[in-house]
Amino acid sequence: MKMKQTLFLIILVGISLQNFAQVFAPIGAEWHYDERYHISGDIDYIRFQSEKDTIIFGETCRKIIKRHQVWCNMRPSTEHLFNRNDTVFFYDTTFNSFQILYDFNAQANDYWIILVKDENNNIDSLIITVDSVSQLQINNSNLKVLHVTYYKNTQFMQETYYSKIIEKIGDINNMFNWQPHSVIVCDDNYSNGLRCYQDSEIGFYSTGIADSCNYTFVWTSIEQQEKGNLFSVQPNPTNGSIIVELANMSNMKIVINDNLGRVILQKVFSNKTNIDLSEFQNGIYFLSLFKNNQRIGTQKIIKK
Numbered sequence: 001m002k003m004k005q006t007l008f009l010i011i012l013v014g015i016s017l018q019n020f021a022q023v024f025a026p027i028g029a030e031w032h033y034d035e036r037y038h039i040s041g042d043i044d045y046i047r048f049q050s051e052k053d054t055i056i057f058g059e060t061c062r063k064i065i066k067r068h069q070v071w072c073n074m075r076p077s078t079e080h081l082f083n084r085n086d087t088v089f090f091y092d093t094t095f096n097s098f099q100i101l102y103d104f105n106a107q108a109n110d111y112w113i114i115l116v117k118d119e120n121n122n123i124d125s126l127i128i129t130v131d132s133v134s135q136l137q138i139n140n141s142n143l144k145v146l147h148v149t150y151y152k153n154t155q156f157m158q159e160t161y162y163s164k165i166i167e168k169i170g171d172i173n174n175m176f177n178w179q180p181h182s183v184i185v186c187d188d189n190y191s192n193g194l195r196c197y198q199d200s201e202i203g204f205y206s207t208g209i210a211d212s213c214n215y216t217f218v219w220t221s222i223e224q225q226e227k228g229n230l231f232s233v234q235p236n237p238t239n240g241s242i243i244v245e246l247a248n249m250s251n252m253k254i255v256i257n258d259n260l261g262r263v264i265l266q267k268v269f270s271n272k273t274n275i276d277l278s279e280f281q282n283g284i285y286f287l288s289l290f291k292n293n294q295r296i297g298t299q300k301i302i303k304k
Contacts, residue, residue, distance in 0.1 A: 023168055024088045024102075025050040025062040025081050029199035032213040033174060034192035035070075038298065043217040045210075046070055046191055048079075048175060050199075056080055056091050059098070064175075071188035075176050090176070101176070104144055104167050106130045116152075116180040126178055127151045136166060139203045143167040150178065169197045172207070230297055231289055237302035240278040244287070246271055253290040256301070258283070277303050 033046040047067040054063050064079040080091040086104040091097075092115075100112045111129040118124055132147045144167040152159045164172045171177040174191035196213035197205045206213070231252075232245050246252060250270040258264050264280060267273065277285070285301040 023086075024083050024170075025064060026199050026201060027052060027062070030197070031170070031175060031194065032196040034195050034210055035189055036192040037189050038072075041217075043210075043215065044189070045195065045214050045216065046189075047214075054080065057098070059089075061091065070174070070191055072179055072190040073174060073176060074180050079175070088170075102146075102165055102170065104146070104165075106133075106146060108132050114178070116178060118180060124152055124180075131162075138205045141168070141202050143169070143202075152178070168199075168202060169194070169205070231299075233287060233299050233301060236299070237304050238277060239304055241274055241276045242287075242301065244269070244273050244275060244289075251291075255288045255290060257286045257288070277301075 027050050029050040031046075031048040033048075035044040035046045036042075045067075048064050049066075051063045051065050053060050055061070059082045061080040061082045064081060066077050066079075069075070069077050076093055081101065082089050082098075087100060088102040088104070089098040090101040092099050094117055095115060099114050101114075103110070103112050106112070108130055111127055114126040114128065116124050116126055127150070129149045129151065130146050131149055134145045134147065136143045136145045146165040148163055148165055150159075150161050150163065163177055166172065172194045179190075193209050194207050195210045195215075196207070230247055232247075234243050234245075236242065244254060252269060254265070254267045254269065254273070254275070255263060256265040256275070258280075264285070265275065267275070280303060282304050283302075285303060286298055287301050288298045289296055
């Protein structure tokens with residue numbers, strides 16, 4: 001009888017430890033991200049929700065469902081995550097295996113690697129390096145924050161960007177903060193950062209980047225016409241130069257990207273400027289206009 005009681009206690013302890021270790025994505029947790037579009041001025045929201053447990057390859061995973069897909073992120077409409085101690089793994093349908101999403105054991109100078117495939121089906125390594133570690137108090141929870149650098153070296157270019165990963169919440173830009181085809185211009189929706197997070201343990205947390213978790217804004221045809229009148233590009237299509245002319249604005253920055261997303265030209269100007277594209281190959285380019293580092297409009301340019 002004593003042996004049975006001991007065995008029973010061991011099982012209970014094991015179950016308790018397993019439940020304690022599952023600290024990421026508790027059932028009912030919700031993430032709301034700010035949703036933007038590269039061409040349109042519409043604003044919407046992306047919602048992830050931890051729905052239930054399911055088994056994949058013998059691992060008890062949390063099933064994460066999405067309000068809709070983020071096409072510039074190229075992730076499936078349903079995600080599956082599990083914890084092992086302080087490491088969060090995600091199921092990758094591309095490789096049919098689990099990969100590390102977050103390592104909350106990591107300290108400064110530690111790193112982990114996520115494998116992704118590019119548009120040519122080549123395998124690239126996304127390296128996430130911890131630059132520093134800090135703490136964040138949310139309600140009654142003291143959470144670890146990883147300040148990280150994402151680095152990817154592809155056949156087209158080297159890509160580096162920075163973010164923060166909050167314990168129990170995840171990356172503040174997107175739970176999956178990468179675009180496998182990021183060197184290609186994506187004209188669809190993308191995450192602009194975490195608005196809100198909520199679960200039964202932490203409670204409600206808002207970053208304040210939007211008026212509410214589910215704030216939306218529709219860019220009407222009148223507003224589109226007003227934005228379209230901010231600047232003009234002529235001639236378009238072009239076989240050489242283009243003239244960019246502003247309407248009642250000054251000190252604007254032009255950024256022109258090719259169809260691989262590479263910046264081919266940047267220029268600050270006022271009123272009117274001539275841009276020579278004769279040395280560039282024929283094809284599609286994207287001209288964006290910025291005021292105080294905020295994009296206020298984009299036009300597609302055809303060079304032929």
